[in-house]
């Protein structure tokens with residue numbers, strides 16, 4: 001049985017949606033972030049970074065959302081969630097998954113944890129870091145919007161849904177309270193609606209008890 005250590009609406013939502021897409025049995029293990037359980041000695045044995053998510057697949061303990069998604073796609077080849085190994089299409093999925101992880105997600109982390117990038121108590125500095133992160137993320141969302149225009153949709157890479165879609169969707173939802181959220185862009189808006197309508201997304205959202213305000217501006 002697969003176990004996903006998760007916290008509602010966090011990065012763990014990406015593999016949670018993907019597990020629902022695959023339709024395989026799995027068990028969720030709630031990480032009590034309010035009590036900093038992600039930094040507890042037991043959790044740090046699973047992920048020394050103290051971050052959600054972690055996937056446990058038998059003897060394999062895996063952290064990093066992108067790696068978890070790729071592992072799940074690899075171990076469920078019948079679902080055909082990735083193009084053939086060595087193909088240009090597969091390389092494009094890798095490119096977007098890395099970009100989503102190390103560029104878009106990394107910048108969103110700066111936005112949400114801006115106080116970590118300044119000295120303790122420097123609230124003015126933290127606000128400045130947050131504002132600059134929002135500007136930078138805005139440019140990245142423009143890039144994502146252009147990719148959707150270029151691919152022609154309905155999914156990020158075009159006709160075929162891939163794990164990159166779970167990442168693009170959740171990261172975009174996290175910008176819902178920005179001055180210019182992802183969903184206000186011409187191609188991202190309809191794409192996010194298509195994603196939200198997928199039964200797998202609906203099931204994960206119900207399980208995690210996500211309010212409608214998770215998806216669009218409050």
Ligand SMILES: N[C@@H](CCC(=O)N[C@@H](CS)C(=O)NCC(=O)O)C(=O)O
Pocket residue numbers: 010011012038050051052053063064065066101109
């Ligand atoms: N690079 C990691 C980032 C995961 C991450 O940032 N998780 C956040 C939740 S969205 C977290 O666990 N934060 C807890 C903390 O910073 O203490 C991944 O992709 O899995």
